[in-house]
Amino acid sequence: MPLLGETVSASPRFEYLFHPRSIAVVGVSTDFSRVGPGRMYVEALLGSGFKGKIYPVGRSGGQVFDLRVYPALKDIPGSVDYVISAIPASETPRLVKDCAAKGVKTVHMFTAGFGEIAAKNGKKLEDEVASLARRSGIRLIGPNCMGIFCPDTGLSFELSLPRRSGSIGFVSQSGGNAIQAVREAQTKNLYFSKIISYGNAADLDECDFLDYLTDDPGTKIITAYIEGFEDGERFKNVIRRAARAKPLVVYKGGTSAGGRRAASSHTGAIAGSEIVWESFLKQVGAVQVYSLDEVLDMAVLFNYLTPPKGKAVGIIGIGGGNSVLAADACAREGLTAPLLPSAIRRRLEAIYSSEAGGSFRNPVDMYFAKFNLAHETVRAVADSPGIDLIIVHMTIGWSPKNDVDLAKKHVELLTGICGEVKKPVVVALRPFGPAKYTDATADAEAALFEAGFPVFFSVASAARAINRYVDYYQRRKRSR
Amino acid sequence: MPLLGETVSASPRFEYLFHPRSIAVVGVSTDFSRVGPGRMYVEALLGSGFKGKIYPVGRSGGQVFDLRVYPALKDIPGSVDYVISAIPASETPRLVKDCAAKGVKTVHMFTAGFGEIAAKNGKKLEDEVASLARRSGIRLIGPNCMGIFCPDTGLSFELSLPRRSGSIGFVSQSGGNAIQAVREAQTKNLYFSKIISYGNAADLDECDFLDYLTDDPGTKIITAYIEGFEDGERFKNVIRRAARAKPLVVYKGGTSAGGRRAASSHTGAIAGSEIVWESFLKQVGAVQVYSLDEVLDMAVLFNYLTPPKGKAVGIIGIGGGNSVLAADACAREGLTAPLLPSAIRRRLEAIYSSEAGGSFRNPVDMYFAKFNLAHETVRAVADSPGIDLIIVHMTIGWSPKNDVDLAKKHVELLTGICGEVKKPVVVALRPFGPAKYTDATADAEAALFEAGFPVFFSVASAARAINRYVDYYQRRKRSR
Known part of the structure; x- marks a missing residue:
């Protein structure tokens, strides 16, 4: 209060x-x-x-x-x-x-x-x-909260959390969510400036902390998990000011009857209905998301990706079926995959020394054995005038013999082009099956993040985040 | 054709x-x-x-x-x-x-x-x-396909695929999707009777293979990844007959412009629009899904779970924030989380020897240190007359000191109640952060599947699959 x-x-x-x-x-x-x-x-x-x-x-x-x-x-x-x-x-x-x-x-x-x-x-x-x-x-x-996490000054609520500081601020009514976020973010090479778990908010509340992060020079991206608030007018003003100053990603908890019941048991919060939040957050230019994973997916984009100019995506990957699924997932999440112009298709055909033109129309299927062409493929697609960004999708665990090495090779090729390609590039990377592929995927993910690529668990989650990301910048442009 | x-x-x-x-x-x-x-x-x-x-x-x-x-x-x-x-x-x-x-x-x-x-x-x-x-x-x-996988007779297209036979049939126009499905299914203790990757379908096509699986006594669940078909009337009849005979899960590829382009490059298929498929599949009682993960999630339910009578879920887990998120995710995916009756709440309060009644209303928050009460908690919630099924959600990686052991203990307690609880129980289990939690999660998942529990990556994916599963049985009941 x-x-x-x-x-x-x-x-x-x-x-x-x-x-x-x-x-x-x-x-x-x-x-x-x-x-x-x-x-x-x-x-x-x-x-x-x-x-x-x-x-x-x-x-x-x-x-x-x-x-x-x-x-x-x-x-x-x-x-x-x-x-x-x-x-x-x-x-x-x-x-x-x-x-x-x-x-x-x-x-x-x-x-x-x-x-x-x-x-x-x-x-x-x-x-x-x-x-x-x-x-x-x-x-x-508080009461009933984990308190402050601030790596710069060594304030922490959990022994194992990283000591490294970053640019993300997180106002989280739940301490458990805060800890999960830090741990998961670490695998994405993302770190926090300050996290405040504030529980019942008997005195200092979400408004105080959002205001603080709005003015904190060390915080470039504000994320928030909020179950409820006390003073609606003040809250709206604070959110509006925060969203104007910095990218603001809001995950509202307690949007269902069961969720509200849990929120009131958890922090005594009185949660509003979902519809009101949606329209309000849209109006002020905040990004609303619906899970902790989506909070981090947005943080990944704000941290790693030059904003694409539009939603036209060039899709590159291995496998015919995978290409179909990737294109469908992009469309369902609001992106388009336009036909590549014939000049680019001819260039790709020349790269692959293939008479077949069918797999280079977008999505582009790199074929299983042609991983050494990833480099040139990405460059060619990026040169297409109608393409705003590129999603490279990789599945680790397809072939037992080559997959771990193949993944390493892919990652090397991709990290090699970082900085050379003028369009934003996003990677969707996931393992299938046994644990060794999970481990290989974790290694590949770490190397890609290290090189500056945003990496996502699936094409669908990448496309969902990108759609919101482009919307965010287009709204900002319009409101200027 | x-x-x-x-x-x-x-x-x-x-x-x-x-x-x-x-x-x-x-x-x-x-x-x-x-x-x-x-x-x-x-x-x-x-x-x-x-x-x-x-x-x-x-x-x-x-x-x-x-x-x-x-x-x-x-x-x-x-x-x-x-x-x-x-x-x-x-x-x-x-x-x-x-x-x-x-x-x-x-x-x-x-x-x-x-x-x-x-x-x-x-x-x-x-x-x-x-x-x-x-x-x-x-x-x-075929041409342009991986062909037949039939563990019973040793027909296979990939050295590393399991030799164990199961009850799922899979008609997959894409060989890559077939291989991914087998590998991923293996981690869920799910195995296939027959898989047919049929590519361009120049002669034998999806209809022939769906018909075969419809009559195959070794196949209890039919799954299909289809990019296109030749003869619409025949296809509809085959799908109708298959859906009447067995649970049929269909993933239609090529529903977007890019996806159709990829499908025609992939197998020469001419894919129909999404809307027509949706209404047709609903009408004949097939389950339509939108990713390979969702195909397997449905297979998990058909294989492991006694059909719940309705969509009222009792949500049990650790953490206030997690409880809010779990309830919201269930609601968004079509399930309800009704207030537990006061008699059950009193029973839970007695189990936890706590004066506070707030965390036992549904969702039920088990608290961090009370993992040894999981057993009794699940039984109490299952005894609620208004509850049709239970979702237990666990996050591995919360605490660095206790989490791997805690997960093991939880799994032991849960596997101990298998068969004792009269309501269907589903587990949502996921790791956060470093690889050791991923490994611990894989072990926990394997133990739970082995004990007969359906396990999902998230509460949201569990709820989505359960919603479709209950719909499936309710439609069947009505159409009888």
């Missing part, structure tokens, strides 16, 4: 949320035989290279990871900027009072059991804690 | 196609430094345990895989039932004449360069070969 009367951007103020000099994690148990979220946070901060002071706090005292565990917040010798709460909900009002006494600026409440539970006292407790914080000038993140 | 006047089912006659006593592969080169499709077929037959005689034929003579290579068909001492042609198109009329002289019954033409090429002489040559075969009483498969 915003502070009363707060409708303008407040992002400069919020910079400090991401740069605490000292963090106390309250609720750290030294009993390693039990799952301990407090200990997990201490470990994550240590592992992520947080450079400030880390103070574990727990009744038992003792040590964790060679750090002294303080019995209470007040026992910490230095000042504390930021507190992570991993204690039971009933003890949090007392904690907020202690934080006020200690001069803490930010409290992140991992603690759950507030407005998201059915019992009425949950919401009451949440209001009490928020009100206590407000009166003490403390800003709350 | 059918023989003139042939409109009734001819399947008993076609049994012999799948049971040759001897096969000659014509066009076998002993030069191992070059790709040799003829040699590949010999190797595939040997590797697949074909029990009849295998005669390689090639001008060079010599030996391959310890088999004598005969210079010509006429040099083979014994009789030859079946010939696989891997020679250039221009030499095939001569081959058909040689086959007639040798008393060959079936010629499978792997050879391409006929009606699918742009040059007019391609179609002319195809007609000539078909007419020569017809006059000699020889039946042609």
Whole structure:
């Protein structure tokens, strides 16, 4: 919930949320035989290279990871900027009072059991804690959330997340989705500037964080997973401003009856209906998507691909059946595959020294044994005046003898043309069957991303993302 | 193309196609430094345990895989039932004449360069070969195709394909799609009775093979990838009869302009428009799908799942965000997730010894640390009178410390309840991030399929397939 009367951007103020000099994690148990979220946070901060002071706090005292565990917040010798709460909900009002006494600026409440539970006292407790914080000038993140991930300063909520920083900001009402996104993005050579999992949003909410990312120079692409919001007018203004400033990809959760029920159990959110969101997001120029995979597919395009001028795609791959399927999938997702001009077809026929012209009309079938011609094929299709972009589709696992090597060779040839071809090139790459092809595909994917190609799981998912991507730039052009 | 006047089912006659006593592969080169499709077929037959005689034929003579290579068909001492042609198109009329002289019954033409090429002489040559075969009483498969895969008799077109036989028949105009399907199906513990890749269909066509599978007692589920057909009325009758007899899953290729262009380059097929197919297939009770993955997803359900009585799904998984997404995905794909009755909610609350009732309303959030309750959770939800089926969703790769073990534990618990739960249970299982989670997921998937659970890549793909599956049985019930 915003502070009363707060409708303008407040992002400069919020910079400090991401740069605490000292963090106390309250609720750290030294009993390693039990799952301990407090200990997990201490470990994550240590592992992520947080450079400030880390103070574990727990009744038992003792040590964790060679750090002294303080019995209470007040026992910490230095000042504390930021507190992570991993204690039971009933003890949090007392904690907020202690934080006020200690001069803490930010409290992140991992603690759950507030407005998201059915019992009425949950919401009451949440209001009490928020009100206590407000009166003490403390800003709350959460409760019931994973908090902040900011690789630059070593703020993290999971030991295994990459320490590398990137250009994607992610405002995620769900911590689980945030973690999944980071892990999956890593395989696409995509990294995050800041992620905020904000849960019940008792104080700081999606609007505050979207506003922050809108003004954050380190964030080039804003992505958001949102289950609900409090103040419709403010939310619309914030979304509008964000979409004007940067590519904004929104995944709205809780669009179905079951989803709304889950959202209210999850973060206490009251989710709007899908139709209203669709038209609103379209109107302001945000990209709406319908799964976490689609969030990342859009991030891949915004990160890797020069915007194509239109939706006319040249489709290149191996196999007659595959070519049919690729063309059909493109059409279903809103792209067109125009006939290549005769000059280009003749050039392709010459490359393949073939009398047959049938496979070079678009889609282009490279044939199984002609992988060494991928290079020239892509260049020829890119030279077609009517083609806006190229999709190269590859299936790994077709032939047991050649496929892993073939994939490597393909990838070498493709990475070799990067920068030479003037049209945007996208790769659809997937394995079939046994695990070794999955592994070979992962290697090929990594090499292609490294070389700067956007890679997708299927032609259909590539085409769906490209359709939205071209729409995005065409709308921006019109609205200028 | 059918023989003139042939409109009734001819399947008993076609049994012999799948049971040759001897096969000659014509066009076998002993030069191992070059790709040799003829040699590949010999190797595939040997590797697949074909029990009849295998005669390689090639001008060079010599030996391959310890088999004598005969210079010509006429040099083979014994009789030859079946010939696989891997020679250039221009030499095939001569081959058909040689086959007639040798008393060959079936010629499978792997050879391409006929009606699918742009040059007019391609179609002319195809007609000539078909007419020569017809006059000699020889039946042609192809040209331009992979031919027959029949594990029972060791007929195969790829060395690495499984030798195990199953209950799925697949009529695939594309050989590449056929190979991909077999490899992918293997990871789902699904196997094929017969696959026919029939290419240009100069003689035997999709109708002949669909008719055969309709009457084949070894085939319980018919799947088809079709790019085009010759005789619309006959085709409709064949499809109608097949759909009445067995579950029939049809993937129509060439529904877009680019796809039609690719189809005509691929197999010379003339593809119809999508709309006509959709209404026709719906009317006759066939299941139309839009990708190879969806073909297999339907095969998984027909093979593994007792048909649910309706579309009301109980959704069980870990994570608040995941629960929201799962419910939304189900709704978008046509399923409903009704509120669980209060008695069941109380039972779940008791299982989790929790005061909070919010996460047990449907979707049910099992919480991260409570995986040992999966068993009882599934049973409780299954006991809800308003629930027709259950989707359990699992994400592997959430936590680096516990996830692989957690997945194993989950799988053990789930496989433990197989047979105990009275409602159909489906699992959506996917990895996030690094390859080790992909491997752990593959292991979990294999164990679940082995135990008899249908497993899907995502809640969305599971829900889409289930929606079609329930529709299929409801239509059948109404039409009775």
